[in-house]
Amino acid sequence: MMILKQPKSRLFTVLFCLTTITILLFSYNYSITSSYFFKLWQVGTPVSKSLCACSQCISVEDEDPWFMELFNKSIPPLMSPNNTMLSEKTYKWWQGLQTRRKTPANYKEVVQRLFQVIPGEKHYMDSGPNRCRTCAVVGNSANLKGSHYGALIDSNDFVIRMNKAPTLGYEKDVGRRTTHHVMYPESATDLQNDTHLLLIPFKILDLEWIISALTTGTIKRTRMPVMAKIKANKNKVLIYSPTFFKYVYDFWLKGHGLYPSTGFLTLMFAIHICDEVNVFGFGADKGGNWQHYWENNLLHGFHHTGQHDGNHEYIVTMLLACKNKIKMFKGR
Secondary structure, three states: OOHHOOOOHHHHHHHHHHHHHHHHHHHHOOOOOOOOHHHHOOOOEEEEEEOOOOOOOEOOOOOOOHHHHOOOOOOOOEEEOOOOOOOOOHHHHHHOOOOOOOOOOHHHHHHHHHHHHHHOOOOOOOOOOOOOOOOOOOOOOOHHHHOOOOOHOOOOOEEEEEEEOOOOHHHOOOOOOOOOOEEEEHOOOOOOOOOEEEEEOOHHHHHHHHHHHHOOOOEOOOOOEEOOOOOOOHHHHHOOOOHHHHHHHHHHOOOOOOOHHHHHHHHHHHHHHOEEEEEEEOOOOEEEEEOOOOOOOOOOOOOOOOOOOOOHHHHHHHHHHHOOOOEEEOOO
């Protein structure tokens, strides 16, 4: 009787989510607990109080158990001089992600030099009932072609892009604003003066690179040739915390893959600093093609992502969408 009283749209959404996740689980042979199925029925369950001023907030009281088990607001996504210390476990995992020097530089000394070049204040710790921060996480999928999402993307408070992500000539579909640009040394690109550079460091050398790229330009190679100097406002440079990086891997991905993808790390950053998250340009287009929106080389079939477990990341992302934690815009 309770189901009959629910709006048809809500019931359809719940059934769609259950069907989608069930297909994904059986297709990819995942051993995810059956509690996921039960918890999916909580989609649309009324909550008592919002913790932000948006019409629908990521953080709410009386939250569903699945989300609250994973979501930890106490771990800052960004490094500051006050949270640079890493546990031994985090340090070993972080340094083991990619090929590194036989004798890596002293982490503590590098971090001290880093915060002599970039600001060290805390960011985005102002969540509360009076704040409504809307964020657009913009991926690079070809499903943005012809989407006409540009104005909608630009209407968000924060517009977060990653890696190359050109906007010139694509404004109608991808927007023209960029408040935060996520990159690592091998995907670096020049930025406008009003854009935050958010560096994801995979190793100490990446921290050394950003110091060099903003000053002397002496580092020209990490695991491959990189930009020696980068055009960016050093007062707007942010560093993704290795501790938060490990938290995303352990809690949200349960150790699947070698490490999270840039896209998933960016999504998690947004979920922890924003009140409302709108996601664009993730996944394949409607024809099942995988390529960047600025490219024409079509790749058919499911996109395998090397060191990342793209299947599991997709499942978690779909769960977040089904639970109305994020809003997915699928494009064309």
